Amino acid sequence: MKCFTKHTGLVAAMDRANVDTDQIIPKQFLKRIERTGFGEFLFWDWARLDDGSPNPDFELNQPGVKDASVLLARRNFGCGSSREHAPWALEDYGFRVIVAPSFADIFYNNCFKNGMLAVRLPEDIVEQLFGRAEKYPGYELTADLNNCTVGDSHDFSTTFEVDSFRRDCLLNGLDDIGQTLEHEDKITSYEGTH
Amino acid sequence: MTDSVNQPRTLFQKIWDNHVVHAAEGRQTILYIDLQLVHEVTSAQAFEGLRLAGRVVRRPERTVATADHNVPTTDRSLPILDVISKRQIDTLRDNCNDFGIQYYDLNDPRQGIVHVIGPELGYTQPGMTIVCGDSHTSTHGAFGALAFGIGTSEVEHVLATQTLLQDKPKTLELRVDGQMRPGVSAKDLVLYLIGKITTDGGTGYCVEYTGEAIRELTMENRMTVCNMSIEAGARAGMIAPDEKTFDYLRGRPEVPEDFDAAVERWRQLPTDEGAVYDSSLTFLAARIAPQVTWGTNPGLVASVDATVPKPMDYADPTEQKTAASALEYMGLKGGERITDLKLDRVFIGSCTNARIEDLRAAAEIAKGRKVSDDVSAMVVPGSGQVKKQAESEGLDHVFREAGFDWREAGCSMCLAMNPDKLSPGERCASTSNRNFEGRQGKGGRTHLVSPAMAAAAAVAGHFVDIRQWS
Secondary structure, rough: OOOOOOOEEEEEEEEOOOHHHHHHOOHOOOOOOOOOOOOOOOOHHHEEOOOOOOOOEEEEEEEHHHOOOOOOOOOOEOOOOOOOHHHEEEEEEEHOOOEEEEEEEEEEEHHHOOOEEEEEHHHHHHHHHHHHHOOOOOOOOEOOOOOOOOEEEOOOOEEEEOHHHHHHEEEEOHHHHHHOOOHHHHHHHHHOOO | HHHHOOOOOOOOHHHHHHHEOOOOOOOOOEEEOOOEOOOOOOHHHHHHHHHHHOOOOOHHHHEEEEEOOOOOOOOOOOOOHHHHHHHHHHHHHHHHHHOEEEEEOOOOOEEEEEHHHHHHOOOOOOOOOOEEEEEEHHHHHHOOEEEOOOOHHHHHHHHHHEEEEEEOOOOEEEEOOOOOOOOOHHHHHHHHHHHHOOOOOOOOOOEEEEEEHHHHHOOHHHHHHHHHHHHOOOOOOOOOOOOOHHHOOOOOOOOOOOOHHHHHOOOOOOOOOOOOEEEEEEHHHHOOEEEOOOOOOOOOOOOOOEOOOOOHHHHOOHHHHHHHHHHHOOOOOOEEEHHHHOOOOOOOOOEEEEEEHHHHHHHHHOOOOOOOOOOOEEOOEHHHHHHHHHHHHHHHHHHHHHHEOOOOOHHHHHHHOOOOOOOOOOOEEEEEOOOOOOOEEEEEEEEOOOHHHHHHHHHOOOOOHHOOOO
């Protein structure tokens, strides 16, 4: 698995609550049997007009955020379908960090499995970050998983919580399956008694 | 094991305790998985991962697969025209062959939506842990199982280890007291609950549905309720097993050989008296009216006799914004009477509402009537066996004579991965589970309802209050 320690990147702000995984990667792109190449289809129905050309009103199509790698979002980001294609698409597009007040459970899990850091911050702090993203052109955030902090270069810094296991796995890029198989004897013994 | 074994425990806690392979402070628990269901859309990359790492499927006999999301619902003897869909379905077949997994292919009479065939074939049993790369895996909780959706990396993890790394969720009791009024269905009940707790009210929780109204539900109704747990953000929803559960399972092909002994074990599962949930909410069944969603998430729902809300009805600015954007997408202003909303399409199907009782409820409304000239309506049975049963009862004739399309089994227009989809701007009454933007086709406008409400809407051309239908 990819590891994550610290990342500084341009912020794209998406001021919508309950962004579901059907929006992040619509179903017509789920027929592929590969893990890669989903980035160009990210938010397809919002990002493209009917003729396939870029929708100039869409958040990620704004000139200033083309190279964004930090996504600032609202509550319940990633709700709905369990499709891991959603984090695959976000990651392939170039996002490394997503900051939101809350995430849907399955999506949150899926992010960590793909080397992306999902940061939960209180709603009022996220509100503040939306304000800063609007105020400062080229606004960047730094997420530091070692110290569990998020900050900018305009005197903002805060800590976030993440469980120690997920943090370890992401910091070290550990393979979940390999780790579990270290306990294979316990699995075998469980199977023998149940 | 945990130290809570001698304390009164919830249904969830008992199943969790019974599946802990390894728990250590500061680590996720290694939880044993009894059954993994596999479908074509979320599995190819997991099998590929196994191959790349030189791993095998640890317990192929605890793994069952079928193709459902992508499959055409038209004549099965014809080739699949969409080459990319076909490649995905063929890949699943090949993976099942290579790894020794039971696969119900498109020509198997038992093929169907994975959450319909699991229970139907008796794979789904009380007390089990069940996962699938599909968020509606919560359906199987209707049997008193701990069942939840997972991502593809986790699918691979379960294939390789038959376990999953899990954080223990909190428990939420949703209790529904009293009896539901005539004309009000399980779908209305669950939509009502989602409306009350909102689309993320269950995040971080495993829900247990309790109370008289839940106990009164048939097994198929219970599946409808548990199916939509994820629409409130809860990965899992469950209902304690009882005589109805055992009666449903008795005689199905995959149930334990010593069924009576299994029943005795299953009787120990219901939540003990005095067990405590992390949170509990109580509702009155008699207050529930038939429900219709008006927005773009399942929590944006109203009673059929109400009007569509306006953004200013919400206090919170984020909710106001959500409502305004939902109304715009849905082509609504707010303030319209729900019963005035005219429909172009009706879809009866999906893992929420495509079982035989759902089709009977819809057929009862459709019988001797005609689908409105302005509406195109289709019925997609949840499985080959549901289809066969419906045909043996003559329901296919009822639907066809009324002007409904009668299709082969699959997920179909619930998510529109196959050719069944809405055109931009089309308004659809759907018995499925998600009204997200574009879910049933780009620009399509989905209103979630019960099977009876969908059938009545097809006939009338607009929503009608099924309680006043005659």
